[in-house]
Amino acid sequence: MQACGLIVEYNPFHNGHVFHIEGSRKATGADCLIAVMSGSFLQRGEPAIIDKFHRTKAALSRGVDIVLELPYLYAVQSSDLFAKGSVQTLHEIGASSICFGSESGDISRFTRAYDVFQQKNSAYQTTLQEKMDLGISFPEASRLAYQEIGLAASGMDLTKPNNILGFSYVKAILDNGLSIDPLTITRTKSDYHDQTITGSIASATSIRRELLKQQNISEAVAVSLPEETTHQLWAYKQEAGVWHSWEDYFHLVHYRVMTMTEQELAAIHGVVEGLENRIKQTARDATSFHEWINKIKTKRYTWTRLQRIFVHILTNTTKTDAAHVQKAATVPYVRLLGMTNTGQTYLNARKKEMNVPLISTLAGGKDSLLTIEERASRAYYSIIPGEKKKFFHQELEPPIMM
Amino acid sequence: MQACGLIVEYNPFHNGHVFHIEGSRKATGADCLIAVMSGSFLQRGEPAIIDKFHRTKAALSRGVDIVLELPYLYAVQSSDLFAKGSVQTLHEIGASSICFGSESGDISRFTRAYDVFQQKNSAYQTTLQEKMDLGISFPEASRLAYQEIGLAASGMDLTKPNNILGFSYVKAILDNGLSIDPLTITRTKSDYHDQTITGSIASATSIRRELLKQQNISEAVAVSLPEETTHQLWAYKQEAGVWHSWEDYFHLVHYRVMTMTEQELAAIHGVVEGLENRIKQTARDATSFHEWINKIKTKRYTWTRLQRIFVHILTNTTKTDAAHVQKAATVPYVRLLGMTNTGQTYLNARKKEMNVPLISTLAGGKDSLLTIEERASRAYYSIIPGEKKKFFHQELEPPIMM
The missing domain is CATH 3.40.50.620 (HUPs)
Known part of the structure; x- marks a missing residue:
């Protein structure tokens, strides 16, 4: 098979x-x-x-x-x-x-891009480091470095x-x-990042946004979902009473940060470069998860990266834990x-x-x-x-x- | 002065x-x-x-x-x-x-009792240890040891x-x-432990019980409180929206135990003799704080002792922290x-x-x-x-x- x-x-x-x-x-x-x-x-x-x-x-x-x-x-x-x-x-x-x-839809462009990437790997690494030293986030620095080494010439649009x-x-x-x-x-x-629903194919982002906003499966959302998903969404809501989103976890992660020592926070996977201080300082005034992340966010610490860090705080995942996979x-x-x-x-x-x-x-x-x-x-x-x-x-x- | x-x-x-x-x-x-x-x-x-x-x-x-x-x-x-x-x-x-x-109301009985205690200290320690080795809690073992060394002869009722x-x-x-x-x-x-309110002098236990049960200051409670307390109780409830009791903290301490490693739990002040396993094992089924403690409680681990341990879990107070005062x-x-x-x-x-x-x-x-x-x-x-x-x-x- x-x-x-x-x-x-x-x-x-x-x-x-x-x-x-x-x-x-x-x-x-x-x-x-x-x-x-x-x-x-x-x-x-x-x-x-x-x-x-x-x-x-x-x-x-x-x-x-x-x-x-x-x-x-x-x-x-x-x-x-x-x-x-x-x-x-x-x-x-x-x-x-x-x-x-x-x-793209064309695999040969991906493999060609990989070849270019391999040949110009050291140039990629240098540019990546330069950009990151300027305080630019990894995903953006990587995109710029791809551009710099001419990955686009392979026909690959890495934006x-x-x-x-x-x-x-x-x-x-x-x-x-x-x-x-x-x-x-x-x-x-x-598009992956589409925020609004049009037609029977919608992005997961737009679907989640509607579901969480309405706390209901609207007509517009329903047409973008297989019947079984609608069924499972309802079943889960009935059993658990909730569709999960970050704000539901705010009180837990906030309590946790409030009662962690700085050393404990610094030991969490992803918390580097003194970020523990920034997280602690902003905690006192935070009244929602959204507001909290907004206060911590910088060019270097993107929303996504911070969200991942907060998941690690919530789940108590340390650098020692993360080391298990980094070299596996x-x-x-x-x-x-x-x-x-x-x-x-x-x-x-x-x-x-x-x-x-x-x-x-x-x-x-x-x-x-x-x-x-x-x-x-x-x-x-x-x-x-x-x-x-x-x-x-x-x-x-x-x-x-x- | x-x-x-x-x-x-x-x-x-x-x-x-x-x-x-x-x-x-x-x-x-x-x-x-x-x-x-x-x-x-x-x-x-x-x-x-x-x-x-x-x-x-x-x-x-x-x-x-x-x-x-x-x-x-x-x-x-x-x-x-x-x-x-x-x-x-x-x-x-x-x-x-x-x-x-x-x-008692008579200080000379306390000082006499202290003299007896001093003279028979080694007998007290031996009995205390014996009782505790039988799995009896410290307060009860201590009471029995006081009895054994004849502290009652000083006129002191240590029950x-x-x-x-x-x-x-x-x-x-x-x-x-x-x-x-x-x-x-x-x-x-x-009495300290009185559960019901009678008259203008009531125990704090009975007052709290009534306040938390009614979520209101009943007539019976009001007569046992100075006016300023009534005022402060209302003011706090207005500002904070809550009168605090353990059940309000259940979701936090439960989340915390659920995401702690056993080593972390064993490092908390008061968690000894493998109690971390017992706390972890009972956590999965617990649906309230009261039920949880009831499941952990033994002759040795009294309700009060367990409650103190749970406060230390909630506040992330470790044995290292506690060492600061033990020898100060x-x-x-x-x-x-x-x-x-x-x-x-x-x-x-x-x-x-x-x-x-x-x-x-x-x-x-x-x-x-x-x-x-x-x-x-x-x-x-x-x-x-x-x-x-x-x-x-x-x-x-x-x-x-x-």
Whole structure:
């Protein structure tokens, strides 16, 4: 059986994702589609609007055969580590290709761009460092350095968000010499950052914005979602009483910062260059998460980077924890969240050839990444009013079958 | 000027306290009454129902001339350290006597009991250890050991809660050789642990219970409180939106335990003998603070002891922090919360003779106890909905004058 990997967040799972799934199956002819998905917290440093289990169900209903969870320490990271953890997970599970959506839609441009990048690597590094020394954020400095080394000449427009993401996947595959074929299909219509919904394909950002604002699934949102997502969104809201957003966590992370010592804050992953003082100083006056981040934000510390840092504060993830993945040769395990019958057939055949453990629950895990996973999950569910037991318990149950 | 010291919590300040103040003035003829008061959290491991500033105002309105704050690391401790910090604070501020309410009302019985205790100290220690080895809590083991060495023969009934407290004050004074005269007056009517209110003198426990249950000041409660307390209770509720009780903190301390590593939990002051595992294991199912403590409680770990431990978790107070006071020769500073004109006259004369700093705000404090004080205050106010700034800011303002 041939498997194709997808790198996803499904926050929430929408029609654009269905389009991506169907396009990927067509482009690769794969028998099995494997999605590696961020869990409780996402790459941009935000809590997922509904939990990973409910998102898994939506994905399995519309063409994904296997959903794997990207470990927290890869999921809530800059795009390089995010990409590395994702492609390594797909490699360990035996995917022979990955297929991602991009503005470009032409994989040869990505590989050409990689060649240019390789040849001019030292120029890239120098420019990157120069820009960062000026106080420019990493993503922006990297974009400028790409420009400087003439990556555009490869036909690659690295100002487009999905091209950037795709390039990081290609780079992760080629840097690590993985036997995975990268493929890309053109994303239709909606931009990643689109804020408004028009038509049946809308960006996840615009969908979340509407959902959180209305606390309801409006007509406009409903047409952009598969039926199963609508169902899972309602089911989650009924069970948990909430769709998660950062403001729900403000009181917890604020309490936490208020009672941490400066040394403890400085030990958190991502807190560097005296940022602990800035976070502490701004805490006293903060009355909302939005206001707080706005006060800390600089050219160098972008909103996204700060959000990731605040997720690490919330989940108590330290530099020592993060060191586990920074030098790891590959992911420590592959965690199965859910599968279809096709997915199960694939895994039965694949299991014995795997080089890392395939796990389906957090129970009894002694790997330190699993302890971090558990903390992240606990922190995620902490805002649910009343009894949280059944939510924690999902982490101990067998994978979802659909 | 002669000053008499009172050791208090005023949670809240009630008619029994007024009786104690007037009795103390009569018994000592002191020109100035100085109360050393627990701040945000109390000796039994509970948050104060309203903050220390509002309690200070109530006390100053009815005969106390100076209110000092007992540092957190003495306030939220077993009675021995609580008593030691209190009498040392009063000694540093120059009180020549202390006056406490007791069931006994006869100071000679306390000093006789201390003599017996001194003579039979090794027998006391042996019995104490034996009882504790059987899994009996410290307070109960100590009571049994007092019985065994025949302390009752001194005429002292150490089954009565206020006699026990008073004995710990007398012991702290005599153990440390302080030049303070201990005096006692008989407590009228209500027992410390009384749960119901009858008449104008009611226990603080029964008053709090009623206040928290009704979320209102009932007629029965009102008659047990000085007018200024009623006023301060309402003012606080208007400003902060809450009268504090443990359940308000459940979501914070639960989140905290859920995201702490076992090592971090084991580093908290009071967490010994593998208690971290028990706290972690019971956390998953806990749906309220009351239920949680009930699940952890054993003969050895009494409710009060566990509550103190949970305050230390909430305020992030570690064994390293606690070590600051365990071997300290005296208190590191004296903190002034408020005073009357008489109090100010007394302090002006006294100030230059003091051996430790007299401070009135937490601003710029570099003493590590002040950092802990700040954390305790931040944790205390964390449950206030919305803007907390003005509450934190009280810690930086000049002392209350009344």
